[in-house]
Amino acid sequence: MRIRDIGEFGLIDRIAAVTGAAAGTVVGIGDDTAVLDMGGDRLLLATVDIQVEGRHFIRSRTAPYELGRRTAAINLSDVGAMGGTPRWALVSLALPPELEVAWVEDLYRGLRDELGGFGAAVVGGNLSGSEAIVLDLTLLGDVPREHVMRRGGAQPGDHVLVTGHLGASAAGRFALDAGLDVSDLAVAAVVAAHRRPVPRVREGQAIAGAGCASAMIDLSDGLAGDVLHITRASDVGVRIDLEQLPIAPQTREIARRLDLDPLHLAVAGGEDYELLLTAQPGKVEQAKERVRAVAGVSLTSIGVVQEAAGGCVFARGETTTPIEVEGWDHFRLAPES
Amino acid sequence: MRIRDIGEFGLIDRIAAVTGAAAGTVVGIGDDTAVLDMGGDRLLLATVDIQVEGRHFIRSRTAPYELGRRTAAINLSDVGAMGGTPRWALVSLALPPELEVAWVEDLYRGLRDELGGFGAAVVGGNLSGSEAIVLDLTLLGDVPREHVMRRGGAQPGDHVLVTGHLGASAAGRFALDAGLDVSDLAVAAVVAAHRRPVPRVREGQAIAGAGCASAMIDLSDGLAGDVLHITRASDVGVRIDLEQLPIAPQTREIARRLDLDPLHLAVAGGEDYELLLTAQPGKVEQAKERVRAVAGVSLTSIGVVQEAAGGCVFARGETTTPIEVEGWDHFRLAPES
Numbered sequence: 001m002r003i004r005d006i007g008e009f010g011l012i013d014r015i016a017a018v019t020g021a022a023a024g025t026v027v028g029i030g031d032d033t034a035v036l037d038m039g040g041d042r043l044l045l046a047t048v049d050i051q052v053e054g055r056h057f058i059r060s061r062t063a064p065y066e067l068g069r070r071t072a073a074i075n076l077s078d079v080g081a082m083g084g085t086p087r088w089a090l091v092s093l094a095l096p097p098e099l100e101v102a103w104v105e106d107l108y109r110g111l112r113d114e115l116g117g118f119g120a121a122v123v124g125g126n127l128s129g130s131e132a133i134v135l136d137l138t139l140l141g142d143v144p145r146e147h148v149m150r151r152g153g154a155q156p157g158d159h160v161l162v163t164g165h166l167g168a169s170a171a172g173r174f175a176l177d178a179g180l181d182v183s184d185l186a187v188a189a190v191v192a193a194h195r196r197p198v199p200r201v202r203e204g205q206a207i208a209g210a211g212c213a214s215a216m217i218d219l220s221d222g223l224a225g226d227v228l229h230i231t232r233a234s235d236v237g238v239r240i241d242l243e244q245l246p247i248a249p250q251t252r253e254i255a256r257r258l259d260l261d262p263l264h265l266a267v268a269g270g271e272d273y274e275l276l277l278t279a280q281p282g283k284v285e286q287a288k289e290r291v292r293a294v295a296g297v298s299l300t301s302i303g304v305v306q307e308a309a310g311g312c313v314f315a316r317g318e319t320t321t322p323i324e325v326e327g328w329d330h331f332r333l334a335p336e337s
Numbered sequence: 338m339r340i341r342d343i344g345e346f347g348l349i350d351r352i353a354a355v356t357g358a359a360a361g362t363v364v365g366i367g368d369d370t371a372v373l374d375m376g377g378d379r380l381l382l383a384t385v386d387i388q389v390e391g392r393h394f395i396r397s398r399t400a401p402y403e404l405g406r407r408t409a410a411i412n413l414s415d416v417g418a419m420g421g422t423p424r425w426a427l428v429s430l431a432l433p434p435e436l437e438v439a440w441v442e443d444l445y446r447g448l449r450d451e452l453g454g455f456g457a458a459v460v461g462g463n464l465s466g467s468e469a470i471v472l473d474l475t476l477l478g479d480v481p482r483e484h485v486m487r488r489g490g491a492q493p494g495d496h497v498l499v500t501g502h503l504g505a506s507a508a509g510r511f512a513l514d515a516g517l518d519v520s521d522l523a524v525a526a527v528v529a530a531h532r533r534p535v536p537r538v539r540e541g542q543a544i545a546g547a548g549c550a551s552a553m554i555d556l557s558d559g560l561a562g563d564v565l566h567i568t569r570a571s572d573v574g575v576r577i578d579l580e581q582l583p584i585a586p587q588t589r590e591i592a593r594r595l596d597l598d599p600l601h602l603a604v605a606g607g608e609d610y611e612l613l614l615t616a617q618p619g620k621v622e623q624a625k626e627r628v629r630a631v632a633g634v635s636l637t638s639i640g641v642v643q644e645a646a647g648g649c650v651f652a653r654g655e656t657t658t659p660i661e662v663e664g665w666d667h668f669r670l671a672p673e674s
Binding site: 001002003004005006008011012014015018019020021022023024025028029031032033034036038039040041042044046047048049050052054055056087088090092093094095096097098099100101102104105108109111112115116119120121122123124125126127128129130131132134136138140142 | 338339340341342343345348349351352355356357358359360361362365366368369370371373375376377378379381383384385386387389391392393424425427429430431432433434435436437438439441442445446448449452453456457458459460461462463464465466467468469471473475477479
């Protein structure tokens with residue numbers, strides 16, 4: 001049996017079955033971020049994300065500064081989704097010896113600027129030679145023990161909410177692939193969303209600190225795939241109203257030009273790095289106010305949690321369709337930059 | 338300017354110059370292991386090591402189980418050198434989709450068995466597709482605040498000591514390259530030292546816990562390179578007596594058969610993962626006893642710390658030669674498996 005036959009999540013199940021246990025593991029394999037207990041007031045958060053040349057980025061098309069910022073943002077988003085504070089990063093870097101030193105310096109400037117915006121910094125790592133560039137970033141953070149956010153707390157009747165907008169990153173990826181003119185304002189907006197996602201760290205902390213949410217995750221693979229991580233962990237169903245999805249006018253404009261369905265971008269495009277959360281009805285307004293206050297970002301109700309028996313569906317008027325994973329699977333979809 | 342022009346340590350200096358600062362960083366860039374302060378009784382340790390197919394291992398020659406054990410051991414050694422307790426590992430893995438699932442399961446069994454021997458386990462990570470296999474292991478550990486070992490505490494007059502034996506791993510690498518018969522006992526011994534190094538975690542904890550050592554590091558690059566990390570951090574010189582280096586009979590035997598200098602293997606071979614430490618003369622016997630008691634391993638005096646003005650030298654009888662870095666530089670030496 002080969003990896004492509006069982007896919008990313010099938011492989012994770014296999015890995016979990018042969019992995020041992022360590023004392024102090026609050027959240028382990030299967031989540032984007034491990035939650036670890038060192039015994040103090042705060043829990044340790046640890047997440048990692050790898051970027052492989054030719055798979056996640058193309059050297060000739062990617063400025064190293066932007067690669068650094070984007071890689072940092074992806075990890076920051078994972079810590080933010082736990083309600084945590086990013087602290088320290090380790091960089092593992094495999095590099096061709098003929099690469100320019102300036103390329104590496106620009107990469108670290110990007111890491112510094114993105115991490116520094118949230119009080120974190122690179123504190124160590126590892127260098128190696130290789131043919132293709134590989135950048136693997138480990139980010140450590142912490143969170144007050146009572147504020148850590150999980151995927152498993154959603155209850156029937158809770159609202160489903162999302163920060164910001166959906167689908168812009170995917171629209172930016174398609175715009176780049178199609179060679180659209182980046183001096184156009186709509187193109188520039190979606191390309192920026194793709195290249196430099198804004199991690200919702202302050203938003204996550206505000207929501208977790210106020211105890212507004214019952215479950216939270218960041219949207220990396222796409223709404224369809226990621227909402228199922230919450231429903232499975234919480235043993236609930238969900239009804240998402242497609243007409244409520246926040247889609248920016250620029251995303252709709254690029255979709256129109258490229259003959260794409262903006263709803264498909266919003267549901268399955270991935271890489272939005274927005275927060276998806278559930279909250280009791282009585283806490284929804286407080287959550288919206290907190291997010292607006294700390295970051296000026298909108299929080300939009302897009303559906304409701306229902307009993308598991310009700311299933312997981314997208315609704316549009318009277319029509320419902322089951323939510324199926326159309327998100328990113330690293331072993332089943334072709335690479336895109 | 339290209340990376341090969343300035344080498345690994347030149348590149349680290351450049352990286353440090355463009356990196357920001359994060360609160361709570363006790364030891365940052367430049368050490369193998371970051372030491373981080375979350376405010377509790379124990380300090381957090383974080384280290385990472387990357388293994389790239391074709392560079393650090395060759396798929397057809399390396400059993401995935403052994404790759405898992407070896408990668409875990411390399412990281413465990415780094416935590417051990419700080420006197421720390423290994424706790425949790427994150428695995429970042431880039432894999433070709435056509436790879437057998439069984440290969441991945443065997444890799445994780447190797448990680449589990451090696452980490453599990455020290456109470457640690459894999460608690461998370463990241464999966465990605467790629468053409469070449471890349472395995473990046475982050476290991477987190479902790480250490481009581483008052484016991485953390487550093488590189489910078491060596492004082493003139495201290496003894497220089499090393500656990501176990503030197504040069505066996507390099508002898509094993511050469512034996513494999515030369516195709517020596519591994520059913521031969523001497524060959525088997527050095528190949529085992531290369532494939533499955535024993536991380537000196539208990540030894541490191543025993544030394545740190547008893548306050549026997551003034552500085553400590555693990556030997557990954559080779560004695561010549563690694564002793565200079567201590568002398569630079571401590572602003573001292575050192576005189577290593579080559580005739581005192583502990584070299585196993587099997588290493589001498591393989592060196593003889595392959596017409597290699599066993600002293601060169603011991604000084605510059607690298608990948609021994611023994612502990613190199615300095616200790617005040619009055620604490621040497623205690624250190625030796627502790628290491629023998631916890632692990633049955635020898636601790637050998639191989640030299641003395643001297644004033645910086647005395648320089649760093651290898652001595653053999655009346656002859657001295659300056660210690661120069663002949664250790665591993667990932668961007669200057671050809672890859673070996």
